[in-house]
Amino acid sequence: MLTPMDIHNKEFKRSFRGYNEDEIDEFLDQVVNDYERLYRENDQLKKDLARSQQANEDYVAREQTIKDTLVMAQKTAEEVTKSAKESAQSLKETTARECQNLRRQTDIDCREARHRAEDEARRLIGEAQGKVQRIVAEYDRLVREKNAYLMKVRTTLAQELAVIDQTRQELPDPAAADQSMKDAEARTAQAAQGAPEAAPPAPATFAPAEGTQPSAEG
Numbered sequence: 001m002l003t004p005m006d007i008h009n010k011e012f013k014r015s016f017r018g019y020n021e022d023e024i025d026e027f028l029d030q031v032v033n034d035y036e037r038l039y040r041e042n043d044q045l046k047k048d049l050a051r052s053q054q055a056n057e058d059y060v061a062r063e064q065t066i067k068d069t070l071v072m073a074q075k076t077a078e079e080v081t082k083s084a085k086e087s088a089q090s091l092k093e094t095t096a097r098e099c100q101n102l103r104r105q106t107d108i109d110c111r112e113a114r115h116r117a118e119d120e121a122r123r124l125i126g127e128a129q130g131k132v133q134r135i136v137a138e139y140d141r142l143v144r145e146k147n148a149y150l151m152k153v154r155t156t157l158a159q160e161l162a163v164i165d166q167t168r169q170e171l172p173d174p175a176a177a178d179q180s181m182k183d184a185e186a187r188t189a190q191a192a193q194g195a196p197e198a199a200p201p202a203p204a205t206f207a208p209a210e211g212t213q214p215s216a217e218g
Helices: 004-008 019-103 107-170 174-192
Strands: none
Touching: 019 107
């Protein structure tokens, strides 16, 4: 890839009917200035892209950590739920045996004991489910933050690329300038020979193709 110094130090061979050196130097200075600005912007975009990639890698790592935490939380919730169910079943069985051994207690006392056991089991299960819900909510928040950040980076890069494309389209076309000078010399020669002057051609337009750079050489 050419650097601004390559364009600035470019030398052209001289000929008998060469171009005006001052005009060529002035044109090359303009090209060097525009190219140097694009060169710096491109370098800055590369740095921004590297930072964005690093930030994306950090988000991926955090996302994996959250996933691992969620898996662990789900496993813990399942274990807590299983333990709560086992405890409730054991408590219900113990209560039933106590009711059988202590016939002096009424059926109401037995039902109240069973209700307390079931309430405790529901409380433990509810706590486990609450932990899982909080972890899932945190994971969802992190994912939303990551998506918002990536969209912001994508929008910024798209704006910068649009500015670069617009700047490239505004650069003058050396080929069109050369053709205009040749046409002017041809008309001058025809006028000197007494021939009728041909109608000047329509001005050339320049629309650089995507991914190309205008050449600094004639």
